[in-house]
Amino acid sequence: MERIGVIDTMFARYDMGTEALDELTSCPGYGERFDTLHQTVPGFKDLAVAAKAMIEREGCRIVVVLGMPGKAEVDKVCAHEASQGIMWAQLLTTTPILEVFVHEDESDDPEVLAAVCVDRARKHARNAYWMLYEPDQLTRRAGQGVRQGFADAGPLPRRS
Amino acid sequence: MERIGVIDTMFARYDMGTEALDELTSCPGYGERFDTLHQTVPGFKDLAVAAKAMIEREGCRIVVVLGMPGKAEVDKVCAHEASQGIMWAQLLTTTPILEVFVHEDESDDPEVLAAVCVDRARKHARNAYWMLYEPDQLTRRAGQGVRQGFADAGPLPRRS
Amino acid sequence: MERIGVIDTMFARYDMGTEALDELTSCPGYGERFDTLHQTVPGFKDLAVAAKAMIEREGCRIVVVLGMPGKAEVDKVCAHEASQGIMWAQLLTTTPILEVFVHEDESDDPEVLAAVCVDRARKHARNAYWMLYEPDQLTRRAGQGVRQGFADAGPLPRRS
Amino acid sequence: MERIGVIDTMFARYDMGTEALDELTSCPGYGERFDTLHQTVPGFKDLAVAAKAMIEREGCRIVVVLGMPGKAEVDKVCAHEASQGIMWAQLLTTTPILEVFVHEDESDDPEVLAAVCVDRARKHARNAYWMLYEPDQLTRRAGQGVRQGFADAGPLPRRS
Amino acid sequence: MERIGVIDTMFARYDMGTEALDELTSCPGYGERFDTLHQTVPGFKDLAVAAKAMIEREGCRIVVVLGMPGKAEVDKVCAHEASQGIMWAQLLTTTPILEVFVHEDESDDPEVLAAVCVDRARKHARNAYWMLYEPDQLTRRAGQGVRQGFADAGPLPRRS
Numbered sequence: 097m098e099r100i101g102v103i104d105t106m107f108a109r110y111d112m113g114t115e116a117l118d119e120l121t122s123c124p125g126y127g128e129r130f131d132t133l134h135q136t137v138p139g140f141k142d143l144a145v146a147a148k149a150m151i152e153r154e155g156c157r158i159v160v161v162l163g164m165p166g167k168a169e170v171d172k173v174c175a176h177e178a179s180q181g182i183m184w185a186q187l188l189t190t191t192p193i194l195e196v197f198v199h200e201d202e203s204d205d206p207e208v209l210a211a212v213c214v215d216r217a218r219k220h221a222r223n224a225y226w227m228l229y230e231p232d233q234l235t236r237r238a239g240q241g242v243r244q245g246f247a248d249a250g251p252l253p254r255r256s
Numbered sequence: 257m258e259r260i261g262v263i264d265t266m267f268a269r270y271d272m273g274t275e276a277l278d279e280l281t282s283c284p285g286y287g288e289r290f291d292t293l294h295q296t297v298p299g300f301k302d303l304a305v306a307a308k309a310m311i312e313r314e315g316c317r318i319v320v321v322l323g324m325p326g327k328a329e330v331d332k333v334c335a336h337e338a339s340q341g342i343m344w345a346q347l348l349t350t351t352p353i354l355e356v357f358v359h360e361d362e363s364d365d366p367e368v369l370a371a372v373c374v375d376r377a378r379k380h381a382r383n384a385y386w387m388l389y390e391p392d393q394l395t396r397r398a399g400q401g402v403r404q405g406f407a408d409a410g411p412l413p414r415r416s
Numbered sequence: 417m418e419r420i421g422v423i424d425t426m427f428a429r430y431d432m433g434t435e436a437l438d439e440l441t442s443c444p445g446y447g448e449r450f451d452t453l454h455q456t457v458p459g460f461k462d463l464a465v466a467a468k469a470m471i472e473r474e475g476c477r478i479v480v481v482l483g484m485p486g487k488a489e490v491d492k493v494c495a496h497e498a499s500q501g502i503m504w505a506q507l508l509t510t511t512p513i514l515e516v517f518v519h520e521d522e523s524d525d526p527e528v529l530a531a532v533c534v535d536r537a538r539k540h541a542r543n544a545y546w547m548l549y550e551p552d553q554l555t556r557r558a559g560q561g562v563r564q565g566f567a568d569a570g571p572l573p574r575r576s
Numbered sequence: 577m578e579r580i581g582v583i584d585t586m587f588a589r590y591d592m593g594t595e596a597l598d599e600l601t602s603c604p605g606y607g608e609r610f611d612t613l614h615q616t617v618p619g620f621k622d623l624a625v626a627a628k629a630m631i632e633r634e635g636c637r638i639v640v641v642l643g644m645p646g647k648a649e650v651d652k653v654c655a656h657e658a659s660q661g662i663m664w665a666q667l668l669t670t671t672p673i674l675e676v677f678v679h680e681d682e683s684d685d686p687e688v689l690a691a692v693c694v695d696r697a698r699k700h701a702r703n704a705y706w707m708l709y710e711p712d713q714l715t716r717r718a719g720q721g722v723r724q725g726f727a728d729a730g731p732l733p734r735r736s
Numbered sequence: 737m738e739r740i741g742v743i744d745t746m747f748a749r750y751d752m753g754t755e756a757l758d759e760l761t762s763c764p765g766y767g768e769r770f771d772t773l774h775q776t777v778p779g780f781k782d783l784a785v786a787a788k789a790m791i792e793r794e795g796c797r798i799v800v801v802l803g804m805p806g807k808a809e810v811d812k813v814c815a816h817e818a819s820q821g822i823m824w825a826q827l828l829t830t831t832p833i834l835e836v837f838v839h840e841d842e843s844d845d846p847e848v849l850a851a852v853c854v855d856r857a858r859k860h861a862r863n864a865y866w867m868l869y870e871p872d873q874l875t876r877r878a879g880q881g882v883r884q885g886f887a888d889a890g891p892l893p894r895r896s
Binding site for chain 3: 107112113134136138141173174206210
């Protein structure tokens with residue numbers, strides 16, 4: 097059975113990992129074609145190496161990593177470092193790692209922020225499933241301005 | 257037959273991949289000397305590892321990757337991370353990956369933005385073809401201030 | 417016996433290494449299941465390669481690195497470079513390195529800053545222990561807005 | 577015969593490659609001890625992988641890469657990405673690649689900018705020659721505030 | 737006999753390499769236990785690959801690299817790229833490379849700047865020696881707020 101990894105953090109303010117895992121459970125083939133693996137690390141800067149280990153040592157075909165960078169300037173620099181690490185981890189393993197970051201300053205309303213967490217975690221978990229098993233779902237949405245967390249931006253006017 | 261890869265995204269707001277593929281179809285030797293391979297990933301941060309996989313597993317000689325970063329500050333940081341990933345993917349494979357990014361803030365006019373998408377996607381696809389099969393087309397344009405998406409900047413006055 | 421590494425610097429203004437080592441000494445299994453290794457380098461930009469050497473040559477399973485970036489703009493750039501290095505060191509060794517940085521501008525009060533140093537060094541040392549021997553401690557705190565150095569941020573309201 | 581590579585771009589607004597090649601032609605041993613290899617790529621972000629390929633596949637001992645970043649903010653980010661790529665290409669090949677970038681905003685006067693292009697391209701080509709065959713030329717200028725493109729800055733007062 | 741490398745630049749405005757070499761000459765064991773190797777490169781962006789080559793091809797156990805970034809914004813970006821390169825060179829070789837950069841804007845007074853060059857070059861050369869042969873010198877200064885170039889910052893108040 098193939099494996100999809102999910103890694104979340106202790107520092108995030110919403111349990112996005114549970115949302116991602118639940119979404120994957122509802123995808124076709126769960127428990128037959130693929131299974132999930134879950135780990136929690138302290139903060140989002142610990143995600144990259146954990147994902148690399150999950151791929152290399154646990155055989156995950158794809159990993160969804162979830163974190164929530166804070167509002168301060170230093171948090172933004174840390175998030176950039178974390179993202180670079182996730183990028184390298186992908187390139188060193190030639191395996192996709194879907195980064196699901198919800199920035200605390202995306203909304204001042206805790207309810208809205210929580211809703212973004214849920215939507216983005218679930219949509220990216222679904223993307224991970226599509227990338228492995230239904231790539232045509234992505235192809236037919238090419239250039240359509242799809243968004244995760246908020247409403248879709250939609251496509252530009254088509255040049256004739 | 258050799259292969260040129262084209263990867264676009266679901267988040268972009270114009271179907272640039274189709275433009276690039278169409279341009280390649282019109283190049284000499286299409287279907288005989290070279291063929292194309294197409295894939296769609298969720299967003300532009302997923303392009304780098306997908307391009308690396310296309311080169312290493314599908315034998316692409318060159319890949320054109322297309323994306324559309326948004327206007328927000330966080331989008332610019334993400335675009336930078338994506339570009340760094342594309343740079344590393346090239347260096348790890350010693351294979352060119354042509355990055356075609358149209359930034360949403362290049363124009364406020366959706367019609368102009370769409371025109372930039374078409375022009376830049378096609379010109380870079382043509383560059384990919386030239387790099388593989390007609391490198392002299394590039395050499396004779398060296399230092400000429402060529403641009404993609406907008407009008408050429410042109411050369412500076414020549415020192416005698 | 418397994419090893420946990422601790423590396424601190426001469427440039428930092430608080431002896432955080434001693435705090436981390438003391439915390440590890442108080443963890444279950446110290447001296448039986450695992451031991452510690454300690455090194456001091458000049459500044460925080462020397463931490464990454466030292467951690468890599470500790471992992472590759474001394475067999476450390478995890479390393480805690482501690483530094484204190486100054487207030488000037490150039491210090492922030494250096495801290496970013498140091499953090500990137502620590503990220504690469506993790507990816508090149510597939511081994512976690514926990515970065516414990518206390519920024520001098522986190523507080524103007526030397527007493528508060530010293531307290532942050534102690535708390536963050538000890539909490540991250542404990543995290544290192546958890547990652548190796550009690551990963552469930554992390555999992556049960558997933559998405560809880562835990563913080564090190566200051567009070568916890570706590571979780572967002574739960575979506576029903 | 578050893579080889580020195582020269583790579584320029586189609587997007588640059590001055591034919592700096594020809595200047596660099598001409599300078600190398602005038603160096604002692606040209607055509608006997610060393611020869612040159614020339615390539616043109618679309619833009620400066622394509623230089624890094626092209627230089628790596630020239631070193632690994634064509635056996636170049638050193639490569640001079642020339643580009644001209646534009647004035648916009650996005651151009652500066654791209655130039656940074658290109659420079660990082662050139663840095664990695666050097667480290668992955670353990671071979672020097674001399675980056676010759678003339679930024680369009682170094683002067684508002686096209687004549688001055690053209691003069692900077694010529695001077696910097698030639699001086700760096702000469703440096704490439706020195707690095708391979710006359711390293712003492714560099715040693716005797718250590719700490720002298722030498723500049724390329726504009727007048728030398730000169731040394732600080734000597735501490736007795 | 738072991739080797740310590742020293743690399744300086746032609747673009748720097750003070751001959752820091754000579755200071756570093758002189759300091760190493762005065763360390764215990766010079767000429768018996770260890771020797772020095774010296775090279776000059778054009779600018780600070782050429783230091784990283786030169787240091788990597790010194791380690792891999794000349795067997796240096798540690799390298800001290802010295803440069804002087806200018807005041808302009810573009811110089812700061814270049815210094816960042818150079819520092820990242822030095823970081824990667826360390827990680828790819830698992831060997832320390834001590835970066836000694838004096839920024840031209842650290843003082844407007846040329847005499848002060850020259851004094852910083854001398855002090856920082858010598859202190860870092862001494863650090864290189866300590867790292868190899870007297871690591872206890874570093875350990876006993878852990879967390880003491882030591883500085884190079886200017887006066888020490890000193891430690892924060894100790895938490896009881």
